[in-house]
Amino acid sequence: MVAKTSTFPMDLTKTRLQLHGESQSVFVDSSTNVFYVASYVVPEQGVLGLYQGLSLTICGGSIKVKPLPS
Numbered sequence: 001m002v003a004k005t006s007t008f009p010m011d012l013t014k015t016r017l018q019l020h021g022e023s024q025s026v027f028v029d030s031s032t033n034v035f036y037v038a039s040y041v042v043p044e045q046g047v048l049g050l051y052q053g054l055s056l057t058i059c060g061g062s063i064k065v066k067p068l069p070s
Contacts, residue, residue, distance in 0.1 A: 001058055004054070004057060004058060005054065008050070008051055008053075009038070009050040012050055012051075012052070013037040013038060013050075014034075016037050017034070038050065
């Protein structure tokens with residue numbers, strides 16, 4: 001859980017950069033680096049915006065699926 005919490009902002013910025021590659025309308029500027037994405041997210045959503053969706057990721061990782069009997 002600690003590892004996921006510490007790496008989640010990097011995953012978020014990576015995902016947003018991938019979306020930027022697919023759709024140029026995600027960001028107004030054409031800059032495509034991690035620092036630009038973070039500088040876009042923090043003023044718009046605050047520092048906690050970098051952790052948006054973390055709770056679902058942690059809860060989803062803790063759910064174990066029991067395989068069906070064959």
